[in-house]
Amino acid sequence: MTENTGFRSGFAALVGRPNVGKSTLLNALLGEKVSIVSSHAQTTRNKITGVWNGDNAQVVFLDTPGMHKPQSKLGEAIRQSTIDALEEVDLIVFLCAIDDPVGAGDRYILSLLENRKVPVILVLSKIDLIPKEQLLLKIAQYSRLYDFADIVPISAKTGDNLDELMNTIKKYLPEGPKYFPDDMVTDQPERNIAQEVVREKLLIRTRDEVPHAIGVYSEEFREEEDGRIYIRCTIYVERPTQKGIIIGKNGSLLKAAKKDATRELKKILGAPVDLDLWVKVSKDWKNKDYILRELGYKEHK
Known part of the structure; x- marks a missing residue:
């Protein structure tokens, strides 16, 4: 297979349950802090755009709020913010914490991803917390729930597999222009x-x-x-x-x-x-x- 040497670019949405580490992952990938991080669920309320620049590629990340059933107008606005993000992207990165059991929240998000015409990559985070055998079982468990384009286990804390994740993301992006200058990390005012x-x-x-x-x-x-x-x-x-x-x-x-x-x-x-x-x-x-x-x-x- 001949390698495509054209410039690749596109938008990737980070989605997942509250407090699975989306903001931590985004900050780790960019090497700079563009999204706030705390131990509280639902820390991110607005879509945060982070720009990753590499050789022959640019990835624009949307760090979406953690998905949950809304209990207020704010909750509904947050939920809708994520739904809107899914309509704007070329790729969806579904992040799950390896130490969390698969639950109703995961199934709810996967139901929203059904019939999307863009690739969905499963990223299993915090792999530094469990042995390899448990990781393989977790991968098999998620594979039964959804037909993911790819599955990448990572640790944002140790940096394990972050390069592999970026290579995987780039692989699924279309050829396209550079949307932002090289020195721009976020479009947030x-x-x-x-x-x-x-x-x-x-x-x-x-x-x-x-x-x-x-x-x-x-x-x-x-x-x-x-x-x-x-x-x-x-x-x-x-x-x-x-x-x-x-x-x-x-x-x-x-x-x-x-x-x-x-x-x-x-x-x-x-x-x-x-x-x-x-x-x-x-x-x-x-x-x-x-x-x-x-x-x-x-x-x-």
Whole structure:
């Protein structure tokens, strides 16, 4: 078979259950942080576009939110965001954590992938956690559920098989143009990156106390005359008790999150950052259309 030497490019959606490591994998593949990571399920709420550039190929990744049955307008917007992503891509990468049992969530996602006209690659992550015999059993189990174009076991933590994954992805891409310049890693607006970084730092510190109740919106984002960047974010929570948790004793939690977010944003934006954080209680904000619009979600009737 003659190797095709033409330039290959296309869009690949990362899909999977909440908290299987899609954002971790995307960051590992790109070598830079474009998607926030925490131990909380459903950390990613918007589609994050990450651009991978290699010899004779460019892959544009959409890191979709973890799929689950929606319990609010926010949940429905998140679900629809993933459905929309599947209509835009040349390839689907279905990520499953090797240490999770195959469940209803996996079957639900696979049902959404049925009759798609693009290849679906199964990626089994965290292979560093189990012996090879168990891995082979897992591969056989998933193979009975769906006719995958390819199956690639990987570990984002150790880097095992990441090169093989990229080679597999490139193999299924069509010949096409370079969509983004070589030095571009993401198409996310800087103000969106700012609010995602702030939300990550809060999620890390609140753990299970405020599971999905945090929404962050960048009210202001401007460059001052001295080159500093001023960012003001509103942090939405649903109850006064959650506001207390976010602020912490004598403001300690909010100050710590602000310090970490400021440090990371300075690195990402390449300039000193003045970060101003405000916490606002808005009961049932996940079902309020105007807040969802602020956070960048489309309304779905």
